[in-house]
Amino acid sequence: MSPEDRELIKEVLLELDEAEAADRPAILSRFRLAHPELMASLGDYVPFLDVADEALLGDSESPSPPAVVGRFRIERPLGRGAMGEVYLAQEPPPMGRQVALKLIRHGLASKQIRRRFEFERETLKSLDHENVARIIDGGTSDDGTPYVAMEYVDGRPITVYATVSALRLEDQVDLIRQICSGVAHAHLKGLVHRDLKPANVLVAKRDGRAVAKIIDFGIAKLLGMAASPDGTVPGTPVGTIEYMSPEQAQGLMAVVDQRSDIYSIGVILYQLLTGSLPRAREELLGWAGPDFLRRMSHARVSPPSHALAARGAGSATPSRLRLRELDWITLKALEVDPARRYRSAQEFADDLDRFLRGEPVRAAPQTLKYRLRKWIARRPAAAGLGAASVLALAAMGAAVVSSQRQTAHALVSAVQSEKAKGEALATAEAERDAAVKARDETQRVVGFLVSVLAGTSPMQKPESASIADVIDEAAARIDGELPRGESARMPLRMALVEVLLYRGDTARAEVHARALHADAVAIKGARSVEAAQALAGVGAVLQHQGQLVESEAALESAVALLDQHDDPEAWRRAAVARMRLASTKGDLGRIDEAIALFEASIPVFDERLPQHPNRISGRWQLARMLSAAGRAAEARETAEAALHLAQSAGSDARPADEMFSRYHLAMYRLEEQRSLPAAADLRRSTDSLVRWLGSDGTEGLACRLESIEMLERAGFAEEHELKFARDAADRFARDSVSSQQSLFAHALLARMLNARNRHEEAAASVERVGLDWNLATRRTSLLQLEIAIEAGIALQALGRLEEACAALKGVPERLAEILPADNPVRIRAMEIRSRVGAGGHAAEPSK
């Protein structure tokens, strides 16, 4: 060591020598930052600071050490503790262990301490843990001074060790984990330390590993140690209040339990991480008084990461998430209210363990976002995935969680009705079991989703990893990884279906809806509520898909199955499925059946499910059907009822309900009145609704189109509205969305173009839809039939009579099946058919 280096070491040794014990780690930290290369040398000297003066100059007031205490031979002083001197002593053979022998020169009557020791002796001696110094013996010396002999630990106080050895963050956390583990062992034996502080946690290297040992377990209790609110502890030096739990510092010994030790460990952790104390001594003393706890809980501890960031924690700076995890863990241990701390030292140890393994910590707020981030962080390759994919999976996760929340909701209502039957207890238990099951399932599902996200193979081509890729991967892995009987498959598929429907990918949605049904049948049985619900889901997807006949069949079977079950959950689902069936029938053009079904199912919601959104949305659909049936006044009245419900829903109101209701009402008013103010009113309410829905989403687009269709019917549609319809149709075509919505957009566009004699454009637009004119029987939906009519009109006008004839083949017949004779669409079809008919025949011979 060069003379210059030695002078640096001298300076810091003096600083340490003259500092309070609590300030030493900060001094060491500063020195480590400035002269990391000298820390090892400094470490040779630091441990001797406290004993040197006494050993070399003998300037202590203590009487000279006895030669023998009990059966132990005193070798040399190790230091001076709160309660008396500590000596290194030798146990006689055969054991011949070196022990740290503590003489307890305490104000208390030694008899009392002796009695306490006799009482605790067996418990103390039973302590046997790698991280706890063993208590070897205790008793009274010849002059009557009580003593305790414990395993001698040749280590350094943890804070000193950590700074001298320049420990990595993980090693520091591991030392704290060891303390927790040792403390947990003692807690199991019913021992609370009550005086955990760096001086009582010694660290030594063993087999190349830093091992922490807690000394003085049980000593504080022997002494009946307590603090008074002025911060002094009878018989202990003023200097440990910083590590004392609030309840202990306040002197509430009756409530001091294991969680008190957890607080102290929290302080040590904080000090290791930051080099400073969470609550300064002066601050604590300043709060003394009856208000102590309240004042303490009002002063927020600044998160360790702030101090770490300020200190610039060296080269290997941990990620922000890692630091936040440490914040959560530390602050949880440091809660003023013991009930909010870790419940046990083992729980604390486990969380530190999770941190070390990179798993999500329990102290963290349990958000989906956090769990997702953790999973991704553990799979660095996943970082290549686009943000869009993350969002898609987050949406899936959210869908799962919300679907389970609905289940819980249903369970509660089930419980309420069961209670009426006087079976409250059994159902409460069932509810709890179901909730636990649902929670476990959610965890499995979220875990799976995230693992898919993190492990998706598009990793190799991260730039191109689209949402669709991720979803495909997820779908493949559901089959590949989750066994058939795994109930988590169901919410997972449900989430997939929801995400796909939201994205307008009806074809994929259908595949997964069918798979969900298969799973439900396999797991719960073909006649189960789950299978029936899944079947209803298939029906709903098929309706979106435009496969209305299949949709109708699926929904009818689902309703029939659900009706066989006699429980609240089943009839709730039956009511929902019935309404969906009504909607499908409406799309099929079976307007009267649809109206009858709506009129039958709406009262069910009114009477038995007054909070269900279908009460209002069912009325919107009924109004649409009534309008299609030409019953404009009734449509308007029904829309008025929906608005009234939306406005009186109070706190349960969904903000969109009222806006939707106003929009529907404006449509049917316009239909009834056909006035310019009514048209203006419809445009206004459509604007505000679309603004709320977002103009990009399919939902906003659909509302705008529906509004334009009504304006067109009433004769008020303008050129910009035609342009909007064209853009919408273009967009649906570009995204190859072959849904009802796409058909609707194209039918509307063609009708508007035909009405304006722009037949060429109209023909181009319907051709894009790609309907196969020769398969008239498959043109099942009213919209498809309408498009066929518009195609016929355009082609006829363009003189392409042969094609027009093909387009119209069978159409009037189909319409005659589903629409009453006076329906305007049917009349229009008959007209064009008769016009084309002659030309068609005229053209036929040329074939």
Added chain:
Amino acid sequence: MDHSAREAPNGGRSLDASFELVYAELRRRAAEATRKLPPGHTIQPTALVHEVYLALATRETAPWRDEQHFLAVATRAIRCAVVDRIRSRRRIKRGGGASPWSFTDGLDLPMPKVPDDIVLGVDELIESLRETDARAAEVVSMRFFLGIGDAEIARALGVTPRTVRRDWAFAKTWLMRELSARGTRWSDADES
């Protein structure tokens, strides 16, 4: 024990030469003081050193260059005396006689507070320390054997008191480390 000094800095008499003179004077004065004092009373080593200094300083042929030099010499003398006393005490215990030239009988040396092994250990280690850090070794000698305070040592060495404290903080931990490594016993257990 090797008490020979490395050299005499800045010319003048060597420490060894000075030591002979100072040591002899100390013995004479101590013996005199002991005769004058009532039985059971003792004389403080610092008082003795001051007395010797005054007595010798008035001579034209003072054996030291300056006060600093003198203190170093006196410290060595006291240290020597302390160690002698311990050795003779051990000889007495083992049946030997007292050293005929010891002057420590009437002195209240600052030794009884720490075990003899420590004193002897420090006495030996000071020479190793001197190889590393001569000034720190001097600080140890003065504080340990002469028992004088920071300010006095600082004046004697011509440095600031803080430097003395720094040297002491280093020297004491250095010594403790060496003593621990040697397994020096920290109690008189085997001697009582």
